[in-house]
Amino acid sequence: MHGRRLAMTDNIVCLTAQPHAGALDHLESWTTTHGIGLTVREVGEDVREADFEGGRETLGISVGGDGTFLEGIQAFAPRRVPLLGINTGTLAFLARIDPRDIDSALTETLRGRATVYDRQQFSVTTAGLDAVGINDVTIEPQPPERPVDRKICRLHVFVDEEYVGQYDGSGLAINTPTGSTGIALSAGGPIHYPNDNFTLQITPLHTHRMGVRPMVVSESTEITVVPDSEVRLSVDGGRYQTVVDRDEPVQVTGSDYRAHVVRTSYDDSFMGALAAKLGWGLRTVDSEPPEGYLPEREPPEDFLANACRVAREAAISAGEPVRELHGQVEQVEAKSSKADIVTEADHQSDRIIATAIENEFPTHGIRSEESGRRGGDSPYTWVVDPIDGTGNFAHGNPNYSIAIALLDGENTPVVGVVYAPETEEMFYAIRDDGAYRNGTPIAPTTRDRLDESMLLSGYDPDGEFLQAFYQETRGVRRLGSAALHLCFVAAGSADALWEYDTNPWDVAAGICILREAGGRATDADGVEYALSLADERERPRMPLLASNGPLHDALLDHLADENL
Ligand code: IPD
Numbered sequence: 001m002h003g004r005r006l007a008m009t010d011n012i013v014c015l016t017a018q019p020h021a022g023a024l025d026h027l028e029s030w031t032t033t034h035g036i037g038l039t040v041r042e043v044g045e046d047v048r049e050a051d052f053e054g055g056r057e058t059l060g061i062s063v064g065g066d067g068t069f070l071e072g073i074q075a076f077a078p079r080r081v082p083l084l085g086i087n088t089g090t091l092a093f094l095a096r097i098d099p100r101d102i103d104s105a106l107t108e109t110l111r112g113r114a115t116v117y118d119r120q121q122f123s124v125t126t127a128g129l130d131a132v133g134i135n136d137v138t139i140e141p142q143p144p145e146r147p148v149d150r151k152i153c154r155l156h157v158f159v160d161e162e163y164v165g166q167y168d169g170s171g172l173a174i175n176t177p178t179g180s181t182g183i184a185l186s187a188g189g190p191i192h193y194p195n196d197n198f199t200l201q202i203t204p205l206h207t208h209r210m211g212v213r214p215m216v217v218s219e220s221t222e223i224t225v226v227p228d229s230e231v232r233l234s235v236d237g238g239r240y241q242t243v244v245d246r247d248e249p250v251q252v253t254g255s256d257y258r259a260h261v262v263r264t265s266y267d268d269s270f271m272g273a274l275a276a277k278l279g280w281g282l283r284t285v286d287s288e289p290p291e292g293y294l295p296e297r298e299p300p301e302d303f304l305a306n307a308c309r310v311a312r313e314a315a316i317s318a319g320e321p322v323r324e325l326h327g328q329v330e331q332v333e334a335k336s337s338k339a340d341i342v343t344e345a346d347h348q349s350d351r352i353i354a355t356a357i358e359n360e361f362p363t364h365g366i367r368s369e370e371s372g373r374r375g376g377d378s379p380y381t382w383v384v385d386p387i388d389g390t391g392n393f394a395h396g397n398p399n400y401s402i403a404i405a406l407l408d409g410e411n412t413p414v415v416g417v418v419y420a421p422e423t424e425e426m427f428y429a430i431r432d433d434g435a436y437r438n439g440t441p442i443a444p445t446t447r448d449r450l451d452e453s454m455l456l457s458g459y460d461p462d463g464e465f466l467q468a469f470y471q472e473t474r475g476v477r478r479l480g481s482a483a484l485h486l487c488f489v490a491a492g493s494a495d496a497l498w499e500y501d502t503n504p505w506d507v508a509a510g511i512c513i514l515r516e517a518g519g520r521a522t523d524a525d526g527v528e529y530a531l532s533l534a535d536e537r538e539r540p541r542m543p544l545l546a547s548n549g550p551l552h553d554a555l556l557d558h559l560a561d562e563n564l
């Protein structure tokens with residue numbers, strides 16, 4: 001989940017252990033000022049479905065210590081709601097924001113500037129128990145009935161199909177990286193840096209063999225533990241508990257869903273928390289690294305680089321709900337014709353992109369296919385197509401994209417971003433800085449002969465382009481997203497494309513990318529294509545012929561011969 005998506009938050013559900021008047025008052029007055037819904041639930045009270053209903057974008061908050069945070073994970077992670085932890089406890093590794101920083105941390109989050117980290121969870125199943133946890137599952141011997149009875153247990157452990165061996169001792173903990181600072185650390189470590197670390201660890205507890213050490217496996221590994229005697233099993237410090245019979249297998253593997261943890265600049269750092277709370281022997285709380293040891297900071301981004309980064313982040317954030325709705329669209333609304341449609345996903349994407357732009361560039365104008373135009377004091381205008389290829393999207397076809405461009409005062413595109421959520425391809429360009437796909441420079445083909453070329457066609461109402469070029473070339477494909485078509489030509493997977501008429505949001509971002517890659521975009525007469533922000537009804541038809549460059553003259557000649 002991308003932090004920019006949190007700018008859409010309109011609902012907060014707060015879970016609290018011991019009501020902390022200061023923190024809750026802050027939260028209440030902040031949510032009222034910002035017009036955001038707030039529901040407060042006490043630990044032990046059910047967090048209800050109604051707290052999340054109505055298509056709201058919810059942020060979970062825990063007020064308490066790590067115990068409350070873990071309750072929050074149980075309540076919010078299955079609903080894919082991100083969680084921010086306010087620490088009113090003492091020893092907290094998960095809830096890390098001081099109550100005095102609530103306002104600032106929430107403001108940062110609602111500006112879309114917080115980071116959301118995915119945390120590994122595990123699922124554990126055995127007779128009578130099917131649970132999910134984020135810290136650890138411990139398997140320990142039952143207390144002996146008589147002092148002379150056996151006090152240890154023997155556990156047989158398998159990873160996938162392989163037999164690891166027998167663990168004799170006080171049992172085992174199977175922990176995630178998040179759980180590596182609890183029981184696992186007392187039992188011999190190691191500490192895992194928990195962010196985006198998707199592993200599981202098998203940690204022996206008081207083993208009776210010198211050589212037995214913790215072992216790390218991947219999140220998809222099936223860990224099976226078979227006890228030789230009756231044992232106690234406990235998940236996340238007792239949130240779930242059961243007794244497991246002799247020979248009854250316990251299965252542990254990575255959970256299907258991860259927890260989403262929100263981190264702001266007001267959270268204390270993980271290493272700082274280790275030093276402060278566990279007396280981490282490698283540094284003191286405020287230790288600075290020796291000079292010259294940290295990699296040099298990147299120089300501050302210039303305006304266009306920053307604009308391009310914000311646009312890429314907005315596109316990735318918008319892609320999340322869009323991907324979730326792909327192929328499940330029931331409600332399609334027709335606009336000007338049965339082929340001109342819009343879905344709930346177009347609106348969600350539009351809101352996320354507009355919010356990100358308004359937060360970062362409040363003086364810029366915005367022109368969006370779905371929400372019209374908003375003026376600004378600055379000469380810059382953002383041109384947004386929240387989903388290009390909505391027809392494909394609504395029918396479950398992966399060829400659709402999100403297109404965002406920044407135009408300067410002369411309507412020249414100076415930043416272009418086209419993101420394909422299904423393939424996670426990110427095309428982008430900044431004027432005079434080249435064009436890229438997922439960080440790698442792209443370039444068009446060098447073909448200059450029609451009979452060797454592969455063309456793309458977009459809107460071609462009477463099929464004239466198809467008829468004129470199909471026999472002359474290696475083929476004419478129609479994939480259904482003008483923005484992606486332009487990127488395919490820019491990246492060399494087609495040689496040219498044609499659109500009988502275009503709107504600025506269909507092509508602004510793609511044209512920026514194509515031109516930066518070295519391709520050409522003109523009208524049907526070979527005049528450089530000029531974007532127009534005039535009202536659709538007041539502008540003339542805007543045909544687009546775009547190509548790798550070398551093929552352009554042959555295309556123009558053939559267009560003229562065919563009278564197109
Ligand atoms: C459409 C697509 C299509 C193009 C149409 C556009 P939409 O955009 O880009 O490829 O040929 O002219 O309207 O409506 O899916 O955003």
Ligand code: CA
Nearest residue numbers: 385388389506
């Ligand atoms: Ca479009």
Ligand code: CA
Nearest residue numbers: 369385387388
């Ligand atoms: Ca669209």
